[in-house]
Amino acid sequence: MELSRILKRMGFSEKTYSEVIVTLLLDNFVNSAPIGVLLLDDMLFSRVFKGSRTYELLRKGAKEGTICVTHDPRLFYYSIIRKEKLKYIFIKGINTPCLSGCNGYVYFKVVKYNDLGDYLAVYMKPLSVYLRKSIPKTYNRASYAIIEALVYYSKIPYTTPKKICKYVEAIKHCVDIVYHSSRSRTYRAIARDILKRALSLVETRKAST
Numbered sequence: 001m002e003l004s005r006i007l008k009r010m011g012f013s014e015k016t017y018s019e020v021i022v023t024l025l026l027d028n029f030v031n032s033a034p035i036g037v038l039l040l041d042d043m044l045f046s047r048v049f050k051g052s053r054t055y056e057l058l059r060k061g062a063k064e065g066t067i068c069v070t071h072d073p074r075l076f077y078y079s080i081i082r083k084e085k086l087k088y089i090f091i092k093g094i095n096t097p098c099l100s101g102c103n104g105y106v107y108f109k110v111v112k113y114n115d116l117g118d119y120l121a122v123y124m125k126p127l128s129v130y131l132r133k134s135i136p137k138t139y140n141r142a143s144y145a146i147i148e149a150l151v152y153y154s155k156i157p158y159t160t161p162k163k164i165c166k167y168v169e170a171i172k173h174c175v176d177i178v179y180h181s182s183r184s185r186t187y188r189a190i191a192r193d194i195l196k197r198a199l200s201l202v203e204t205r206k207a208s209t
């Protein structure tokens with residue numbers, strides 16, 4: 001089957017961002033971070049904001065990487081907050097390391113990026129796909145809430161003081177969802193940790209103004 005058709009069947013779309021974990025390789029350095037990706041014709045597109053390692057790696061010339069597809073909120077959490085917990089594997093046909101525990105991988109080359117000031121508009125050409133045979137996973141609110149809390153958390157360093165309050169409230173709401181919908185100690189600990197770190201980031205920002 002044609003690559004772009006496989007990508008569409010995986011959920012990649014022109015209209016809706018797919019939230020994936022992008023692993024970039026530059027020399028011997030590997031980094032993974034959650035990034036939203038669109039499928040534009042046969043090209044994958046992302047906006048990578050200034051201030052992240054992903055941004056720096058692209059600016060320094062990272063040319064290839066893997067899009068790791070997962071619903072596992074722990075992998076989103078680890079790739080932002082506990083990178084030392086991430087494990088990598090190598091898969092035949094994919095030249096760059098792949099994050100262990102994902103359901104699918106898309107190997108890509110960076111074709112170009114446009115520097116738009118606050119962010120890079122990055123165009124990636126998908127070259128191969130590896131899919132794990134996996135049993136369909138049910139939807140659960142806790143995973144969604146953890147990933148959503150991480151989105152707000154990662155915006156705090158770059159946003160206005162007014163919005164920071166809204167983001168902290170949103171994270172608290174996400175923590176509530178996790179507690180209402182899951183008894184998992186891991187999920188609850190992750191949710192609490194995101195809130196704790198968000199509050200401490202807010203204090204750091206207050207102290208520096």
Ligand SMILES: Cc1cc2nc3c(=O)[nH]c(=O)nc-3n(C[C@H](O)[C@H](O)[C@H](O)COP(=O)(O)O)c2cc1C
Nearest residue numbers: 019033034035036047048049052053054150151154
């Ligand atoms: C679900 C999700 C989607 C995200 N999408 C993007 C994105 O499209 N572009 C971006 O620059 N940051 C995005 N982020 C924020 C980065 O993942 C976050 O800033 C991360 O810490 C960057 O890691 P790095 O410094 O290793 O690159 C997203 C975060 C989450 C949780």
